[in-house]
Amino acid sequence: MDKLDVIIIGAGASGLMCAAMAAYRGRNVLVLDHANKPGKKILMSGGGRCNFTNMDAAPKHFLSDNPHFCISALRRYTPQDFVDLVDRHGLDYVEKAPGQLFCEHSAKDLLAILMTELEWSGAQVKLNTRILNVEYQDDITVVTTNQGVFSCESLVIATGGLSIPTMGATGFGYEIAKQVGHDVLPTRASLVPITVQPERKEQLAALSGIACDVRASANEAQFEEPMLFTHRGVSGPAILQITNFWQPGEALQIHIAPDLSLEALNQARDQQPKKTLENYLANELPKRLVDLIKAEFPWLDQKFAQVSNEQIEQLFQYLSHFDVAPNGTEGYRTAEVTLGGVNTKEVSSKTFESQKQKGLYFIGEVLDVTGWLGGYNFQWAWSSGFAAGQYV
Structure with a gap:
């Protein structure tokens, strides 16, 4: 011995x-x-x-x-x-x-x-x-x-x-x-990608590989960092960070383009009335994500001057409460920590x-x-x- x-x-x-x-x-x-x-x-x-x-x-x-x-x-x-x-x-x-x-x-x-x-x-x-x-x-x-x-x-x-x-x-x-x-x-697995519900996964599949800035919030914690769309769901720094605080079944809020406030949208309408909402968003978000949003709001191709207050409010609510429909996480297989x-x-x-x-x-x-x-x-x-x- x-x-x-x-x-x-x-x-x-x-x-x-x-x-x-x-x-x-x-x-x-x-x-x-x-x-x-x-x-x-x-x-x-x-x-x-x-x-x-x-x-x-x-x-x-x-x-x-x-x-x-x-x-x-x-x-x-x-x-x-x-x-x-x-x-x-x-x-x-x-x-x-x-x-x-x-x-x-x-x-x-x-x-x-x-x-x-x-x-x-x-x-x-x-x-x-x-x-x-x-x-x-x-x-x-x-x-x-x-x-x-x-x-x-x-x-x-x-x-x-x-x-x-x-x-x-x-x-x-x-x-x-x-x-x-x-x-x-x-x-439990943490600092880990989040998987999404099957129906939402199908909708988000076209976004796989693109990233955008978001504010992810759960249980009074929030992180403003990039989110990455994957073929299983969402990942990237903002998502990995929030999994230290979020668990499946709990509320998860994703605010896409957090710098894009309701006030900023209304101000853009006043200053650029001839610009379409679609073109405006294309300067803020990846094109494929804008295409997804347009499928939800077909009137995005209208000029700002034609868009109502109610429509601007609807768009802002969509962006600030972007529904990824979380299902769970990828588990220990890809988690950075336990x-x-x-x-x-x-x-x-x-x-x-x-x-x-x-x-x-x-x-x-x-x-x-x-x-x-x-x-x-x-x-x-x-x-x-x-x-x-x-x-x-």
Whole structure:
């Protein structure tokens, strides 16, 4: 039986960060993962360029049943701290939207930095390793795998959530938590595309591939960002963001062209009476979307001067309450994160150690902490991994 100080299960963002930090403290660290290579989610995220942090990351950008839990770790390891790390390695990165940092070339560059940090720190990684059993014996934890039996003082669960099972995601972390009596809060797919009712899907099929600015609102949350029409329903930043707050069966409001107010429409009529509504909308929205609206309102080809107040009001109501007829979501298959997870009220916000089992730690997505879209979830991985790495 190989004896180690720390075993980390999960070679993702939080696990790799924790491994390096613990090993730099002189701890003997082994990372285990059932995948054939580390950092798979890092490599596929952001279209292969990984939105690795958000400079604006703050507790307000995270959802949890225990909203104060994330404050300590985010303060101790900030986005600037991670930028300083990648700067030391000379990573080329770009800011694609305010605060959102992406690798300029490839997420492979970021993963290479993390693996270099592991090499420098002396942490080891063992892949293609299935965990068969975890047993707690006094102050020692024994981990039985298909690659041998290992013991450690500190066992870190960095296995992520259920999102994107094709990348190897499983509920293993939740099972480990439940075995020692942890409460696992209900999980669901989030930051995920929305599917629509069959009849509406047929109507919107012609719009697949086009995007427009919208304001998506649900449960007092709202996001003003682009929405993308897909062959299954709707996606894009506005939709992914709102799924952190919306669930199937609840009200979802989509306001197309949110800058196009009722006042703006009336003003345009006064200033451009000879222009048709169709031509006016074509300057604000994609042509295929205008065609869909015209099927609903055939009088769009009339000049503004011929359009009544009532018709303008009808058009505005249509735009401001655009009915996508949501049916559900695409589920874990395409979700970027899993909302819910291990109840953080039973985990130390300082050390990330379980309050149910000495020597057991939880970090990253397996915990009930979920960030907005835009690099926040990776920052949570770095912050929680760093914080736990100081204590394991």
